[in-house]
Amino acid sequence: MELKDQLTSISGSLGHLLPELILLAALVIVLVLGLILKKNKQAILHAISFIALLLAFFVTIQNWPQQPHSLFGGMMRLDDFSSFFKLLFFTGGFLTIIISPRKEERAAPEYAILILAIVLGSCLLAMSMNFVMVLLSLELISLSSYVLAGFAFDRKSAEGSLKYFLFGTVATACMIYGMSLIYGLSGTLDFSSNQFIEALMDNHSELLVVASFLIIAGLLFKISAVPFHLWAPDVYESAPTAVVAFLSVVPKLAGFAILIKIVLSLNLFGQSMITWGTVVAVISLLSILVGNLSALVQTNPKRMLAYSSIAQSGFLLIGLATISMEGIHFSMFYSVIFLLMNFLVFATLKQFENSISIESINNFSGLGRNSFLLAFSLLIGLIALTGLPPTAGFTAKLLLFTSLWSAYQDSQSIILIILFIVGLVNTVVALFYYLKIPYLLFLKVPATGAAPLKTSYSGNLLHLILVVMLIYLFLAPSGLMGWINQITFVL
Numbered sequence: 001m002e003l004k005d006q007l008t009s010i011s012g013s014l015g016h017l018l019p020e021l022i023l024l025a026a027l028v029i030v031l032v033l034g035l036i037l038k039k040n041k042q043a044i045l046h047a048i049s050f051i052a053l054l055l056a057f058f059v060t061i062q063n064w065p066q067q068p069h070s071l072f073g074g075m076m077r078l079d080d081f082s083s084f085f086k087l088l089f090f091t092g093g094f095l096t097i098i099i100s101p102r103k104e105e106r107a108a109p110e111y112a113i114l115i116l117a118i119v120l121g122s123c124l125l126a127m128s129m130n131f132v133m134v135l136l137s138l139e140l141i142s143l144s145s146y147v148l149a150g151f152a153f154d155r156k157s158a159e160g161s162l163k164y165f166l167f168g169t170v171a172t173a174c175m176i177y178g179m180s181l182i183y184g185l186s187g188t189l190d191f192s193s194n195q196f197i198e199a200l201m202d203n204h205s206e207l208l209v210v211a212s213f214l215i216i217a218g219l220l221f222k223i224s225a226v227p228f229h230l231w232a233p234d235v236y237e238s239a240p241t242a243v244v245a246f247l248s249v250v251p252k253l254a255g256f257a258i259l260i261k262i263v264l265s266l267n268l269f270g271q272s273m274i275t276w277g278t279v280v281a282v283i284s285l286l287s288i289l290v291g292n293l294s295a296l297v298q299t300n301p302k303r304m305l306a307y308s309s310i311a312q313s314g315f316l317l318i319g320l321a322t323i324s325m326e327g328i329h330f331s332m333f334y335s336v337i338f339l340l341m342n343f344l345v346f347a348t349l350k351q352f353e354n355s356i357s358i359e360s361i362n363n364f365s366g367l368g369r370n371s372f373l374l375a376f377s378l379l380i381g382l383i384a385l386t387g388l389p390p391t392a393g394f395t396a397k398l399l400l401f402t403s404l405w406s407a408y409q410d411s412q413s414i415i416l417i418i419l420f421i422v423g424l425v426n427t428v429v430a431l432f433y434y435l436k437i438p439y440l441l442f443l444k445v446p447a448t449g450a451a452p453l454k455t456s457y458s459g460n461l462l463h464l465i466l467v468v469m470l471i472y473l474f475l476a477p478s479g480l481m482g483w484i485n486q487i488t489f490v491l
Contacts (some may be wrong), residue, residue: 013071016078018063019056019086020123026052027116034109041109042101050097051098053119057090074190076127084332085126085257088339089250093119096246098462099347111151111242115246117144120253131179131189131215134258138175138222141251142168149247160238160469167231168221181211191265201271209274212266216279219262220396222255225313226286236306239352244302245346249339250308256316256335260328260489263320272325277407281321281415285422287314292426295433299360301349304433308385311426312338318400321419322407325489330399332484337384337396337473344381344466347459348374351392355453363438366442371453375441377463384436384470387427392473396429399481 014021030045037044040135058084068079093115100111121140128134146168150161160210183189185208186199200208221228236244267276291311315340319331348360355361368375384393401420408416473480 004127010072013076015068016063016065016071019060019090020120022052022056022059023116023120023123027113027120030109030112030116034113035290036161042111044108045112046097046100047117050094052116053090053094053097057087057094059222060086060090070129071127074193075130075133076124077129077192078127079424079489080487082123082126082257084487085253085335085485086123088253088335089122089126091341092246092250092253092343095343095347095462096242096250098458099245099343099350100242101240110147114144114148117149118246118250122250123403124196125254126257128258129190129192129261131182131191134262135172135176135179137254137258138218140174141222143170143291145247145251148243149235151243152238152240156238157240160234164231164235167228171218171221171228174214178211178214178216178218181207182215185211191262196265197268200266201268204273212274215262215266216259219255219259220283221315222257223252224310224311225283226290226310229287229290229310229313231305232310233306236309237300237303241302241346241350244305245343245350248305248346250341252309252313252316253335253339256313256331260320260331264323267323277321277323277411278413278415280323281413281419284314284317284321285415285419287311287317288423288426289314292429292433295427299362301358301361301364301437301466302360305345308430308434309342311430312342312385315397315400315423318404318419318423319469321416322403324403324407327400327403327407328489329481329484329487330396330403333399333477333481334396335471337392340466340470341384341391341393344377344463344470345385345443347462347466348378348381351455351459351463352378361440364437364440365444366441367453368438371455372452373460374455374463375438377467378441379438380467380470382438386409386434387432388431390474391470392477393470395474395477397423 026048030048033048034041065078065080065083068077096115097112104175118141121137121144125134125137125141128137146165148159149164150157179189185203186196188195190196217228220350224232235247239247254380263276263280266272288311291307291309293316295304295307295311298307316331316334317325319334319408320330321327352358352364352367356367380391384391387393403422403424404416404423408420
């Protein structure tokens with residue numbers, strides 16, 4: 001291809017990246033204004049970031065791709081699958097801006113820049129079709145996440161950030177080594193190309209197995225699935241609550257989106273020497289078990305939610321374990337609900353944090369009497385995470401178990417029925433730790449001299465919107481599910 005044709009291809013590709021260009025422009029503006037502004041810096045930079053994320057959200061909807069577009073010579077692909085996840089990333093970004101504090105001048109402008117950088121990296125990762133692009137996108141997300149995790153500016157936060165960095169560095173090194181082996185075996189880094197598929201179909205060496213698992217290991221770290229979950233409890237406990245809400249959703253869903261692509265690619269249309277459905281089912285099973293059983297003994301609410309998030313990663317993987325379009329669609333539905341209920345829980349925790357210490361679950365004793373609306377919002381969020389009606393968490397888990405049962409009937413795989421039973425049992429187990437906080441909120445006597453909780457109209461409005469959405473999607477899930485069913489995903 002001549003230079004002129006290459007430049008034409010690049011300029012044509014840029015036209016399809018308008019949401020990402022908006023984020024990039026906002027990032028530069030925030031950086032420059034952060035150096036110039038002296039007063040109300042944090043509020044102004046948050047407002048710019050929020051507007052950019054909201055604008056990118058609506059631009060994505062306005063320019064919804066009717067057919068896939070290959071970008072930059074096949075490095076990325078814009079389709080309805082990647083656009084769906086981009087909407088989730090933008091939503092996670094502006095919800096984080098809403099619940100973030102605006103009076104910590106020491107956090108400006110780096111805080112807003114890191115949020116925008118992670119959302120930008122997540123968008124690029126969801127569109128990636130080449131291992132080089134996967135690595136670059138992941139590093140943009142990871143490096144920004146390591147710094148953001150330390151934004152409490154204390155010793156514990158620095159320790160959590162360092163652990164996150166060290167674990168992440170090892171996971172990235174494993175993934176790079178796996179990618180290099182795959183390149184040596186296939187002769188290409190484009191994991192959707194015919195050359196890649198044909199080369200791996202003809203190769204039955206143990207080296208392919210090692211390479212595949214090294215790549216998957218790096219992605220499992222990003223979604224905090226077992227056995228690559230050890231960083232999560234320390235980071236969740238030590239990082240600011242708004243940051244934890246963001247890191248628990250956006251990077252996780254970005255990792256999940258690219259994991260779907262790579263697992264389906266390595267599956268080689270069912271001709272792989274590795275039974276990837278079984279592998280994903282085992283990881284899902286272990287994540288659910290370890291996450292829920294570890295959460296049972298936690299006394300710190302954020303640490304408890306860290307193990308809960310590990311279990312939620314296991315539920316996300318159930319749809320992928322079926323290696324079917326139906327299962328993937330149900331996991332995408334679960335992704336939407338996961339975003340809503342996670343942000344509801346962390347947003348309410350952030351409100352409680354403004355008035356009390358949340359170092360221990362016992363600190364919530366009797367606070368439901370001081371602020372019923374705030375306590376009720378937290379109750380709905382925890383019920384949704386458990387998977388109980390009348391919330392969409394129940395609908396999401398019901399759909400996942402439906403796809404799992406259908407996959408078992410088709411394949412008669414013993415691991416799928418074990419995952420089905422363990423998943424159901426663990427939904428009951430989750431009750432014992434998710435409902436600890438509501439029990440203390442409403443049924444325990446408040447501490448003597450407990451001060452009224454500080455709430456805000458904007459915070460209460462956000463909680464109300466999220467609660468209504470979770471209940472509405474329980475009563476009428478067909479609209480969202482019908483839209484997701486129209487998304488066609490082809491490698």
